Amino acid sequence: MKVIRKILDDIKPNVQKGGKFEIFHSAFDAVETLFFVPDKVTIKGSHIRDGIDMKRTMIVVFIALIPALLFGMWNVGFQHFKSLGETVTLWPAFWYGFWKVLPIVIVTYVVGLGIEIIFAQKRGHDVNEGFFVSGILIPLVLPPDIPLWMVAVATAFAVIIGKEVFGGTGMNILNPALTARAFLFFAYPSFMSGDKVWISDKADAFSGATPLGDALVGNFDKLPNPMDMITGIIPGSIGETSIIAISIGALILLFTGVASWRILFSTIAGALIMGLLFNLWGYNDYMNLPAHYHLIMGGFAFGAVFMATDPVTASQTNKGKYIYGFLIGLLAVLIRVFNPAYPEGMMLAILLMNVFAPLIDYYVVASNINKRLKRVKA
Amino acid sequence: MSEEKKEKKAIFSAKNRKLLINPLHKDNPITTQVLGICSALAVTAKVKPAFVMTLSVMAVLAIGNVIISILRNGIPPRIRIIVQLVVIAALVILVDQVLKAFVFDVSKQLSVFVGLIITNCIIMGRFEAFAMANKPWESFLDGLGNAFGYGWILIVVAFFREFLGSGTIWDYPVMEKLGVYSFGYENNGFMILPPMALIIVGVIIWVQRSKDKTLIEEK
Secondary structure (H helix, E strand, O other): OHHHHHHHHHHHHHHOOOOOOHHHHHHHHHHHHHHOOOOOOOOOOOOOOOOOOHHHHHHHHHHHHHHHHHHHHHHHHHHHHHHOOOOOOHHHHHHHHHHHHHHHHHHHHHHHHHHHHHHHHHHOOOOOOHHHHHHHHHHHOOOOOOOHHHHHHHHHHHHHOOOHHHOOOOOOOOOHHHHHHHHHHHHOHHHHOOOOOOOOOOOOOOOOOOHHHHHHOOOHHHOOOHHHHHHOOOOOOOOOOOHHHHHHHHHHHHHHOOOOHHHHHHHHHHHHHHHHHHHHHOOOHHHHOOHHHHHHOOOHHHHHHHHOOOOOOOOOOHHHHHHHHHHHHHHHHHHHHHOOOOOOHHHHHHHHHHHHHHHHHHHHHHHHHHHHHHHHHO | OHHHHHHHHOOOOHHHHHHHHHHHOOOOOOOOOOOOHHHHHHOOOOHHHHHHHHHHHHHHHHHHHHHHHHHOOOOOHHHHHHHHHHHHHHHHHHHHHHHHHHOHHHHHHHOHHHHHHHHOHHHHHHHHHOHHHOOHHHHHHHHHHHHHHHHHHHHHHHHHHHHHHOOOEOOEOHHHHHOHHHHOOOOOHHHHOHHHHHHHHHHHHHHHHHHOHHHOOOO
8 A cells, every 4th residue: 555655646746736747637636535535624614524435435335236236247148048048057157248248337437437537627626436336337227238339328418418517426416327227218219128128139039028028018927936036037137137136235235324224115115005005906917916026026126225325316304215215116116007108117216206306305394494483483 | 750761771780780699699589588498399300390490480570570569559558468469370370371381291290389389488578578669670680580599599409309319401311321320320219309309408508608608697
């Protein structure tokens, strides 16, 4: 570590204000804070700074995503060979998926970070870690065979229109990863939905429908058994299939307190309650689907753990978090069952609630003020 | 009569020129006055309808402004909105009939939106804000200027939406001629949807404001 410190200290004067390479300031800063805790201290007031800054938070989320990422890579390979009717051992499947997923990850990072650095230079602020997690989330919510240029376009759209327009990391209204996915979903629907895209290079005769796809067209007898859906040996977006891998990530996030348990809990509650209500109504087969199926189908689990809990776009107040999460779960199931055009309701539900999160906060705060005012009067 | 003669002398005075040019940029109906957004979303999926829409709005706005300006002293203030609406509606019906007679296919594409020019806020807005208080010639210029300002935004938005969304420009298959489809290029379906028009208008506003800082409101 000392060696790195020394190298950085040697370079530092050159890139600070007035130095020869001032233009690389933000790049230098990015590297420096990667290795060392920033030495910034507060000057005014009595702010207490926690040791956990944005970089540490992002690293925790990144670690939490690793199980889903690794499983996703393996599953991409496994599904591919399965569709060809071949049996495959652990490593060949993993390597196949690895070489499918890695280019998507690289393209996402290069495009996303490139744009962030350009904006940081232009606006004179530091390159921050905002894209660190988005860069891994975006590949995980895409199908394995998505053309790379589409990934690049969607990433650029998400970073510019979804984030930089509002002022960069921490100011965004919509979750950037979901913005990218929604962009692709509406722009290139034939690459993002249907039963052809979820298995990489699949054999034509093999049905590649996801459980959601099956449910949508009423093939309830074709749904994989719940055990497969929980382990994740089903076709789907790269990172969304395995409930076990996602749960490991969820435990890490909850244990470290990075994700809000209130949001997670209320999202699941919302989905279950909506599912149970549909069960009571029981008008068609989809409504009769047991409520807990909704939790393990499609991107619900992934969205609930990694997207809904995004601290920037979620509600900030505790009461608001319950409302926010509950409505996400409720709307996700509602969209799935009622709107045949959008098989995956989770993405749209989260984006919609992202937009409403500040409003929820506003009313939670306002009601609190009212309550206190009443107390004063009494 | 003497008044009219004076007017004619200064037919393109600096003030009058401003009436024509300001709406193109600083006082643009869409990007700064934020009027007429609905039709900017609805008819900009392709350049051709956007162009015809521009012409239609131009006709209605310029002629309407003149008519209202001539009538301005005779309109009782309490019923002025009704009078304005009658003028707009009459003009819109005229435009609609002309379109149906000469460019039927475009008229079909624009469908209900020609009729909806009646509700286009730019027209009401200019009647109220300008024609009710100014002379016919100035009102004519103001109408023309605002229609131009509205039109260039419409056509720019339509250009990007048609080019990226359908791969054509004025129905000419540009992307196909360039041969990009063989490289795996796909048309962007999102561009065809109205939200994308809103985003493109937003980007235009962004560019405009970063070029001209005076447009940014003080906090």
